[in-house]
Amino acid sequence: MRVSYSDLLVFRLRPKGDCVNGNGRAVAGGPRVMPHPHVLDWHRRLIRLRRSFPALLDGDRARVRVDCDEDARWLRMDRGPITVVCNFGRGATTVPLGDGGGRAVLLAAGSHAVSARMLELGPGAVILGTAEAASLWERSGAR
Secondary structure, three states: OOOOHHHHHHOEEOOOOOEEOOOOOEOOOOOOOOOOHHHHHHHHHHHHHHHHOHHHOOOOHHHEEEEEEOOOOEEEEEEOOEEEEEEOOOOOEEEEOOOOOOOEEEEEEOOEEEOOOEEEEOOEEEEEEOHHHHHHHHHOOOO
16 A cells, blocks of 8 residues: 555654644544554655665765755755655656666655656655665665
């Protein structure tokens, strides 16, 4: 089953562990309600991805390149072999991927299509990696 981008944005956990919506109000069902299992799975995979790539752990902000288009409502962040692309708009958009060569999808929430230099992305987020990064991710069994 696919995780929708809105699922990822709606819930956040308080330190006590109770679940609230994006407005900070308790979700119906009481303080013990947990987010949808697919949202938890998405976060677990993000954590696993971060631990798998040293470029995501070093804290060196100088290695991060960010590009965005406020009118089209997308943001692209490149860090080492990893590219994160987010579409904050309501409709699909096209995001240039730059000169980094081919990219493979490592994780995705939302509809997407990747070509050599462009990403067609519906509302959501996609995490891309170089061919080498995708191979490492495959071998780790983390997909």
